């Protein structure tokens with residue numbers, strides 16, 4: 452499951468909560484720790500799935516509610532529709548569009564800033 456996110460560092464879109472078997476996963480790198488620190492929905496049982504190697508059976512994960520927005524194209528295709536679920540900022544987990552709200556052009560404006568912010572987060576999450 453280990454992978455890089457487009458070669459740009461850790462994007463945190465694979466954030467999961469470990470319900471059971473935290474000890475059955477490989478250890479957390481500093482890079483993963485630092486990425487989790489900037490996610491507002493982070494809990495003590497948070498992990499990045501792509502960075503967690505399962506060492507033994509018995510791991511149970513739960514996905515954070517909502518859908519992470521990865522790109523402008525993701526949301527552009529949905530303009531004029533209502534969000535079926537909360538749409539979340541890919542790094543902070545902040546709700547960009549609440550479930551049931553209309554997706555508008557202004558949502559794209561928010562995401563333009565998001566892309567910019569992701570770029571700056573990435574430069575901070577390189578390996579120590």
Ligand code: FES
Nearest residue numbers: 456462463465501
């Ligand atoms: S897929 Fe990007 S951090 Fe896991």
